[in-house]
Amino acid sequence: METSRDDLVIAIRSALLKKNNKQRFSLIGLIFFSILILALGKFNFKAIDYLKFSLKEIIYRAAFIVSVPENFIFKTYSNVESHFNIYKKYKDTKAELKKLKAQKSIDSFVVAENKKLKKIVNNYFIDSNVVIAKVLIDKKSPFLRSVIINKGSKNYIKLGMIVLDNNHLVGKIVEVNYMTSRVLLLSDLNSKIPVTIEPGSIQSILSGTGKNYGVLQYLKENYNVENNSIIYTSGAGGLFKPGIPVGVLNTPEIEDKKSIVNFFSDFSQLEFVEIKSFNKKEY
């Protein structure tokens, strides 16, 4: 018994401390160094912050270059796929355009009326600054959903700014470097935003699932929410401007009646995004 314990100790000691002539660094030394970096990073130690910033600037660019072949394969695949579906898409788009044209005339009247009412009721109007950014890295980790864009503090990007794709909300800025930033997508597990469900103006929280859809949380059972309702940002808490379209409600009847939200934007297809900040203008 004592011998086998000794063997185990010797094997562990030899695994950790034996310096192979072809290894320049000691394994145990590097383990301690990793723990030190982690601990100092947790307490926002300045030197670690500088290390993070410089690492990020270099690695984001390198990752973008390394991803080029993979992106090329992916784009070729989707191009071939879209060529096969082109006639069906054309017919669908034509029908949709007809509907949208009819809707547009009504919308312009509603927008004008809305502006007038906002001036009377809230006494403010919202203005925005737009920055267009290219998505550098779009990597789906099994746990995190975020993208890296090529604009940073150099382009006046700030934490918390919202990110849009064709006027649809996709996420917000959670990390700003000098020339790059990280966008936390709405589908990330850690993303939670206040939303309004229309029709009915029902307030709720949209939470990411780590998959291609979100779920509505804290929604009381007695609220009767219609399927295919549109989800907009509510503006509660002042985090987002109210009324930005997010997705459409899709409640499957078979499952556990979870309120699933299908996002308007396909987060795996992001190429260019708009970063906006909204300021309140007093009149």
Added chain:
Amino acid sequence: MGRFREKNFFRAIINNIPVILLLISVLNEFNFNYLELSYFSFDFPFILIFYWSLKKNEILGYGLIFIAGMINDVVVGLPIGISSLSYLFICVFAAYLRNITLRPSLIKDWVFFLFTIFFIKSLMHLLLVLFFSFELDYNMLMINLFFTFLMYYFLSHLFKLYSRIVFGNLYD
């Protein structure tokens, strides 16, 4: 002379394929997005590091593994140092297995790999949840673990073949 140099250059590239694969995999984060297999994901660096640390540990230096971990943290958006720590722990487990093994067998390595990834993933996620307040999907974690375990078997055959062609021996 030029031809000789060219030959040396290509030889160096072929000899360092595991290093190149490790760097590409952490920079690129293999994800199989375009296959649209939503439940298919595995940690390629885990397999690569474990296999080469076990069979031919001078191929992947500990310093390089540490840097690869840092790159992975930056690309994925994890706290800096966490992947380095998990990759180095894989090296510890692989070194331990190498020291206690008298007669190597793929099945034994495979089972030990399962134990290793269970331990390391648990440690990594414990740190993320307790100290960095991350919210994680445990189903995805289990699926990732399962596929990582499964893929080890297939990839180890590929690595063995590569080793036989390039280095001319089996290392097991």
